[in-house]
Amino acid sequence: MNDDYLYQQIASSIKRDIANGLYKVGDTLPAVRTYSEIWHCTIGTVQRAFQLLVAQGIVSTHIGKGTVVINNLSSEPENSLRNANLIHRAETLFLDLITSGYTPVEIENAFNIALARWRFVSQSSEYTDQKILRFAGSHDLVVAWMATHFQEIAPGYNLNVSFSGSVSGLLSLAENKCAIAGSHIYDGQTGVYNLTILKSLFPNESFALITLAQRNLGLIVKRGNPKSIQKLSDLTREDVTFVNRHSGSGTRLFFDSELTRQNIESNQIKGYFNQKTTHSEVAREIAQGQADAGIGLEAAAISNDL
Template identity: 40%
Template structure:
């Protein structure tokens, strides 16, 4: 007996076109998609999901017409469309069957249908567990960042051929910048951010050289016991710039699950068997670490792995998860992304440094609006280890 091609509507949650059952669920969709196209799509999806395999026989035209409550000519038109796409074959007297080798041109369409189906099932599962849509988006963003970090260690970075984007960012790595880029792209697709994580000092130097529009910094100055402003005044003298607080964040030791070496402070980094993974010179994290080591009279020569450098917090966390290091300094959100232990050492401020001429642009003002919005603050708090109480606070440094 040939099974019905309709799938269970109970797993649908789209208000428009349902890719699970390939039936429209609103009047608007019905007016946009012809019935024969809906029938064809339902079969495409089942082929993509592997529910219909090469050689499987499809229902007769008459049987399928009864299932869809339509004319046989409508079903025949759907079958003709599938045959033209190379998905099915048919001979007089033997019925319609799934093709043994679908045409190459149909593969992207089938792959997209499969991917969309998997994404919908993931979202449904997450919603069923009680997660909010914003939490799901943030989780996907962090997971993609982890995957990209892994790929960077395997695949050489391609040569950029695209034209420069409207707003160029150079500075310290922080997961909130990935969120900010996504929010800006959603609000204004024509003005994405060009993100380059080269450390806090690298960001300020890029501003001085004119190769960046704004930077992200968290530079601790021991002489004034303050963050960022002293460095901005030294590296960008005579320029009027805005300091915008993105968030306060927890900085501390990232350790393997269970903290097997019982590390509790920076003094423990000199223990036998402890392998450190460092941030690159010029990063705000490295600046803070070196100040602390100097204050506690801890020689860098006594720290195994001090010369091993990574360019982002996620790279540090990945090194610890993989076992190439047993301790590193980074933000809580990076440790949480890799399910690692974390011991907080301080709370630091992460700020954006924006040139006055850039501040006045429409794109920058869109960016500031997003930073001050509740949805952005909520997505930042979802990462964990952040405090958005001062997010959006503005301070001008005059020459």
């Protein structure tokens, strides 16, 4: 991967972590060496990312104090665009449910129940009588389901979930901000998931590595594959528009590793920088006709009839 693009990806990943609340104003970011090991890049590349963030007024660097967050990235224009996108998605889902035969009252009641469940698992500070387990890391539909049903799975416990990506999840675990991190970071040199980065982040500590699920990951396309997209090199075609996962996610790291292995430059792929936080968002982008292909889970494809 070209370092000219990589330092921008690292900066974007850090900005996303700040925007999602993983790092707040006054917090110190992990060391440059930590990021270089996670991203398999030189220290100079990470320093270049930090310099970009300093120039944008997001962090400040002080000798002996590390790199400190000085801007929480909240802004009205971004929030307005985010709200407009949310309303559009809500309307799309509403129309789909209406055409499936549900009444507006049934839809509203179902949303209220789902929202109440999610508030219960996400607002952990208000439930001091509950035993709290905090999860941070890779997005997975199974984890989302577990969070909303955790009282049935483990009575007396509450699962607090933050889908922040594999890298951010492991950094949260290293900083004792969560008890469980969801990760699937592929090491292209060894062909092994997670072990390399875990040994780097926890060199003198013991940890438990548990396989929660086996997942099928690949290219998501429209049903029938109308553009006959069969391999990664097809993504470089002029008639193909791609939708990507966000930098810092395990899926993105695997995808970038495969591009490097197959000598495919990211700037050859139209839509490479169109990044989504979850597999579900990638699948919806394709289902709505805004992209021809994306990298994601089979479960997300099936749920969107892809």
